[in-house]
Amino acid sequence: MKVKEAIFQWYQENGRHDLPWRQTSDAYKIYLSEIMLQQTQVKTVLERFYFPFLERFPTLQSVAEAPLDDVLKMWEGLGYYTRAKNLHHTAMTCKGILPSSSEELGGLKGIGKSTAHAICAFAYHEPLPILDANVKRVLCRYFAISVKNEKVLWEKAWKLLHVSHPYEHNQAMMDIGARVCTPKNPQCDACPLSLTCKGKSAPQHYPKPLQKVKVPTKKRFALVCEREGKLGLIQRKEKLLHGLWGFVQSDEMTEGVMLGQVCHTYSHFKLVLDVIQTPLHVSVDGWFNSEEIAHLALSTVDKKIKECIEKATIRSTPIKEAIEEG
Ligand code: SF4
Structure with a gap:
């Protein structure tokens, strides 16, 4: 049996047919799943984010009509918030109706070539290959490619594509x-590409592993300021976490009481924050009580800071008293 047929057959018998984004031809729902799955595991998307998001935003039109803050709120905890901002931007740009050609889709913010192909292949059964991280690894191993090269991988993806069954193939x-064909433990015996796979004798060599770069640790301070029972927050303007609400951060040690420490690992650095309740004036964008904060979109690190404050409050009677005494 030819490899393309073997892949098709394998999907009929072993594919995850029950995934909700595989049971629809609605381009918006497919697009949403593709974006959510870009940096997040299927399990997390499925259990916590996909359905609540669709309940709040059943159509792309509803995303276009909503303020960005509402979209960010539904994205809260999923991370990589640029995805949510691009989704909102795209919804507004195309006035709630996705174009159906891969070229036009690829021109929209946050939709790369592979995502555009995925939407067209899954919603309209167009014969286009996709090239996400998993597919790249399979192709590298199947064709014994040591160094990843986008152009070469696209050529290979086209070569292997089953044009009569692009949906099932992808x-x-x-x-x-x-x-x-998992990163650490490929199951070549159970793989439909096994018969003609050039890399199966040494899958770990394809692609050649990159040298691990140790992520740097940044030490900073999260400043907690309180006024009449409300906490001062800013709406972030920097690229990372832009648009989300959170606590003021500073590189400088500030006068106040240490409430605890919070750690968070981003893709390119680890952040260690000393959480300081300060009596000093700190410039903020607004003052909010707990209930109001619950309605704002907070990043994971700011949620950790909030939890740290709540724990400190429970532990030690009012924080204010601790400051006064300290
Ligand atoms: S045969 Fe092995 S190495 Fe080749 S694609 Fe399949 S799992 Fe990966």
């Missing part, structure tokens, strides 16, 4: 990457 390639 879904299969993603499933094989996620469940069979």
